[in-house]
Amino acid sequence: MKIRHTKRFKEIIHAFLRNGLSRFLLRLGLITRNESKHDTSDMNMQEIGEKLRQALQELGPTFIKLGQIASSRRDLVPPMIAFELEKLLDHVTPVPFEQIQEIVQFELDGPLEEFFSEFSEEPLATASIGQVHVSRLHSGEQVAVKVQRPDIRPTMETDLAILDDFAKFLVKRADWAKTYRLRDMIVEFSKSLHNELDYRLEGRNCERIAKQFEKQPNVSIPKVHWNFSTDKVLTMDKIEGIxxxxxxxxxxxxxxxxxxxxxxxxxxxxxxxxxxxxxxxxxxxxxxxxxxxxxxxxxxxxxxxxxxxxxxxxxxxxxxxxxxxxxxxxxxxxxxxxxxxxxxxxxxxxxxxxxxxxxxxxxxxxxxxxxxxxxxxxxxxxxxxxxxxxxxxxxxxxxxxxxxxxxxxxxxxxxxxxxxxxxxxxxxxxNPKKVLENSWVEIIGSLGILYRFPKELKAIATTIRKGKLSLDVNPQQLKMILGKLDQISNRLSFSIMLFSLSILLAGLFIGSAIVGRSSFLWQYPTIEALFVIFLLMFVYLIHTIGRSRRK
Structure with missing residues (x-):
């Protein structure tokens, strides 16, 4: 833990202790048994969820967002705890208008009156990252201006650094943290939170979804006003609805x-x-x-x-x-x-x-x-x-x-x-076109495997001679693996044969065209017959590929 983060780390620990989660911290190895004053062993999952929600709410924006995202991971978080975390509120004390005005003027590089004919001092909504003010442009359009709270980034950066250190600590100590790639999850959460701090990205998300419904009048997405937006200020149409x-x-x-x-x-x-x-x-x-x-x-x-x-x-x-x-x-x-x-x-x-x-x-x-x-x-x-x-x-x-x-x-x-x-x-x-594209890719891939096969076979033989070959096969999966290998080898052989036939057909077509001779053999249309055989084989290959994917 970095020294500059010590104060914030203590605040996090104390918030959990105040909410009766000392046993939780003890199990994670973040406190000693002497520091554990409250026992949560008699709590049910709902009560633990309530205590956890209160602690996260108290710790502010980073932990509120962490709890909200955790509530979506029903594969990792027990249902009753997830249900409680869904109740985490973004509503916080509004930032004074003077600070909001200062942020908007700095971001847009000019006095408020230059950009807006009206700008309400009371926020329409407040959240952990920003708050929304109803305003009006000089063109007469009513807009909603989302303004990021001042000095929120440094606090979040500190919290994210602490969470990253915490994840590293747990990965070293607990098998479950390694199994569920806790560090990767924290890195992903950090990326998601950084994205939320960039209002320009939110504006681009809005426009991307708006394009999905350009031809559907039954769905309306608010317009982004880019001339009045930055990474900390986002101006969009004000939606009047229910x-x-x-x-x-x-x-x-x-x-x-x-x-x-x-x-x-x-x-x-x-x-x-x-x-x-x-x-x-x-x-x-x-x-x-x-x-x-x-x-x-x-x-x-x-x-x-x-x-x-x-x-x-x-x-x-x-x-x-x-x-x-x-x-x-x-x-x-x-x-x-x-x-x-x-x-x-x-x-x-x-x-x-x-x-x-x-x-x-x-x-x-x-x-x-x-x-x-x-x-x-x-x-x-x-x-x-x-x-x-x-x-x-x-x-x-x-x-x-x-x-x-x-x-x-x-x-x-x-x-x-x-x-x-x-x-x-x-x-x-x-559909035939998609299957055709996938089949061609697989045929090319199979040819690549065939090209590399002698070298790989030689490498395996060398490994066997050195006595370094080891196999670790789960008996429960052996039947499935062998079946898949059988499918792959059969399809590879069939694809090579089909590819060879296509080359032969192409050669016959070109040859007959150059010499100007008939393609009949013993009064039968040879090339045409070969083409029909090729077509039937190709349809069969597509059918087997499609059938194997549905299994």
């Missing part, structure tokens, strides 16, 4: 709650499954309803991302969950590369099967997609399987979204409603 959870007001003004619920659902699924870039915190305070049942999203500091591979894996995951296909789900976890050598595959398969059986006799209309996700994450946790952060954020977003939608329209079930999106993604994955 919060998505204010059901009484929505009914009072005649809004169609079922239509709103469907639009929120469709717009979020479009962000997640079509675009792979989505709002990471779609709670009711970030969703406003405008006239004509238009949905408007706010606050893009936290976003989620799914690359093409994760999107392709998400679709079969949903369908396997819906069809209660345990083997398909376990195979998909393998494909995602998150099952480690230490995982007891038989026990994991049994637990996933038990989770599926739990919902066997329940109608799909009664099943919560978000709840199944969380329970699946908890099963993964018990078997030391690390869920990718992107999928964890997605699971939390779906759970939050489901809470919003269930109040607007209790009859809309996400488990059944998401199926068309899943099938659409599956079609994208297995």
């Amino acid at each position: 919060k998505a959870n204010d059901l009484e007001k929505l009914d009072q003004y005649g809004y169609d709650r079922k239509l709103i619920a469907r639009r929120i659902f469709d717009s979020m699924l479009h962000q997640i499954l079509d675009e792979g870039f989505f709002h990471g915190d779609p709670h009711p305070g970030n969703i406003f309803i405008l006239p004509d049942n238009v949905v408007s999203y706010l606050d893009f500091g936290m976003v989620g991302r799914l690359d093409n591979k994760l999107k392709e894996q998400f679709a079969p995951l949903i369908l396997h969950m819906r069809n209660r296909n345990t083997e398909g789900m376990v195979s998909l976890f393998y494909e995602m590369g998150i099952i480690s050598d230490e995982t007891d595959l038989r026990a994991f398969t049994r637990d996933v099967d038990e989770l599926q059986n739990k919902y066997y006799d329940i109608s799909l209309d009664e099943i919560s997609l978000g709840t199944i996700f969380i329970e699946l994450f908890q099963v993964a946790y018990r078997h030391n399987i690390m869920i990718p952060t992107e999928i964890a954020v997605l699971g939390k977003s779906i759970l939050t979204l489901e809470g919003v939608i269930s109040k607007l329209d209790p009859s809309l079930n996400m488990m059944t409603a998401v199926e068309p999106f899943g099938k659409k993604l599956m079609w994208k994955r297995y």
